[in-house]
Amino acid sequence: MKWLYSFLIFTITFFSQAQELFVVSDPASNIPTNTLSLRMANSFMELVNSNKYNYNLNPELTYGLNRNLMLRTTLFTSNREGSYTFTGAGFYAKYRFFSSDDLNSHFRLAAFGRYSFNTASVNQEAIEIMGMNTGFETGIVATKLIHKVALSSTVSFEKAFDNGSNVFPDYLGDNAINYTFSVGKLVYPKKYTSFKQTNINLMLEFVGQTINENGHSYLDVVPAIQFIINSQARIDLAYNKQIMSSVNRIAPNGILINFEYNFYNVIKKKRSETD
Amino acid sequence: MKNILIILITLFFTTQSNAQIVKAEIIATGLTCSMCSNAINKQLKSLPEVASVETDLNTNTFTVTMRPNTNISPKVFKDNVEKAGFFVGSLVLYVDLDALENYINIEKKELTAINKLQIQILDKGFVTDKEFKKLTKKYKNSETYLSNNEEDFHFKVIN
Numbered sequence: 066m067k068w069l070y071s072f073l074i075f076t077i078t079f080f081s082q083a084q085e086l087f088v089v090s091d092p093a094s095n096i097p098t099n100t101l102s103l104r105m106a107n108s109f110m111e112l113v114n115s116n117k118y119n120y121n122l123n124p125e126l127t128y129g130l131n132r133n134l135m136l137r138t139t140l141f142t143s144n145r146e147g148s149y150t151f152t153g154a155g156f157y158a159k160y161r162f163f164s165s166d167d168l169n170s171h172f173r174l175a176a177f178g179r180y181s182f183n184t185a186s187v188n189q190e191a192i193e194i195m196g197m198n199t200g201f202e203t204g205i206v207a208t209k210l211i212h213k214v215a216l217s218s219t220v221s222f223e224k225a226f227d228n229g230s231n232v233f234p235d236y237l238g239d240n241a242i243n244y245t246f247s248v249g250k251l252v253y254p255k256k257y258t259s260f261k262q263t264n265i266n267l268m269l270e271f272v273g274q275t276i277n278e279n280g281h282s283y284l285d286v287v288p289a290i291q292f293i294i295n296s297q298a299r300i301d302l303a304y305n306k307q308i309m310s311s312v313n314r315i316a317p318n319g320i321l322i323n324f325e326y327n328f329y330n331v332i333k334k335k336r337s338e339t340d
Numbered sequence: 341m342k343n344i345l346i347i348l349i350t351l352f353f354t355t356q357s358n359a360q361i362v363k364a365e366i367i368a369t370g371l372t373c374s375m376c377s378n379a380i381n382k383q384l385k386s387l388p389e390v391a392s393v394e395t396d397l398n399t400n401t402f403t404v405t406m407r408p409n410t411n412i413s414p415k416v417f418k419d420n421v422e423k424a425g426f427f428v429g430s431l432v433l434y435v436d437l438d439a440l441e442n443y444i445n446i447e448k449k450e451l452t453a454i455n456k457l458q459i460q461i462l463d464k465g466f467v468t469d470k471e472f473k474k475l476t477k478k479y480k481n482s483e484t485y486l487s488n489n490e491e492d493f494h495f496k497v498i499n
Contacts, residue, residue, distance in 0.1 A: 084373060086373075086375070094425055095425055096379075096425070097382075097423060097424040098423035100379065129425075131423070132424075132425055164427070165469065166369040166370030166426065166427045166429075166468070166469075167369055167370070167429075167469070167470065168369050168400075168429050168468065169369075169371070169400070170369075170370065171369070171370035210371075210372065251372065251373065257374055257398050259397070260374055260377070260378055264373065264375070293373070293375050297375070297378065327375070327379075329379060329382035330382055330383065
């Protein structure tokens with residue numbers, strides 16, 4: 066754990082220089098109060114030793130309950146089991162407990178928890194409660210934004226349970242430490258002219274896991290390009306590439322495509338419509 | 341002399357607890373993306389007292405024009421920027437003199453204009469944390485400033 070802490074401090078101090086709306090990880094910042102965000106997260110993952118793909122579609126609804134608390138529900142659907150089916154759902158909450166903001170910069174910390182259930186068969190060693198395992202995850206995220214660059218790092222604990230009648234195998238370690246490190250940079254526009262202008266962000270994320278029981282680990286790199294349209298919608302194009310692994314995984318590499326739309330002031334809008 | 345009399349009479353008879361703010365210029369901190377600015381923009385526009393919001397995305401300055409004869413506390417601006425997930429780095433108000441009775445003129449600079457006085461709110465949450473630390477030293481003799489009472493607003497005249 067000590068090196069993780071040092072890693073966090075290192076990333077915060079040395080890279081000190083949006084940027085933070087990452088594709089895989091979440092920043093410490095939340096979505097605005099009373100904003101509803103709908104995301105369609107698609108992934109096309111190449112099956113190991115096969116030319117077939119797993120297609121996963123995870124529709125996701127996120128709501129800003131207040132300035133510090135954000136809630137999210139995710140549905141997991143996939144063709145992994147042969148036919149395209151609903152396999153489970155996840156519930157996520159993130160609480161921002163520290164903010165130090167200045168003009169064009171901030172440093173923020175948040176704690177999060179996620180519980181997911183899944184009914185699919187357990188067929189890999191890596192633990193993934195975002196679509197593969199029943200289980201929970203809890204952790205802390207630190208995000209630093211300086212002008213057009215954002216840096217973010219997450220450390221979390223994840224534990225898997227049985228997927229209903231599909232038992233989690235005894236010979237696999239059922240808990241792990243996850244870590245992410247993400248960098249994002251706003252590359253366009255150089256100067257803003259209006260809300261309608263499309264923003265382009267480039268991102269690079271490192272996503273890793275270590276199974277606590279045996280130390281088996283993997284590390285992925287995820288380069289991404291992101292388009293923010295009309296200051297309201299978002300399209301992410303990314304590629305998930307495993308760069309090292311001693312963990313058995315069924316489909317570590319693949320394309321990620323997210324579509325997201327934000328509805329601001331959802332509840333007030335309804336009120337004024339009925340007025 | 342006549343002017344002073346008018347001011348005194350107006351001050352005397354003003355009972356509204358909140359200033360009549362004509363316009364507010366808010367600089368938000370902690371953001372650089374247009375989606376973030378839009379969140380603040382939408383939040384401010386949702387207020388019934390607000391007639392329009394103009395945004396300078398490069399400086400994160402929101403110029404909020406209020407509907408005529410509306411009373412609003414500066415706290416409303418702060419709360420709504422914070423709801424969007426950010427903070428106020430600077431709040432400049434364009435107010436009429438008669439609306440300032442509950443505000444504390446911390447530098448005690450003489451108020452010469454009657455209409456559209458330009459004042460900056462200096463309380464905690466209305467300036468950056470760094471600025472607030474500096475101001476705490478500067479105004480260490482002001483008991484009201486140091487007490488951080490959310491209902492008291494301290495201002496300095498800009499114009």
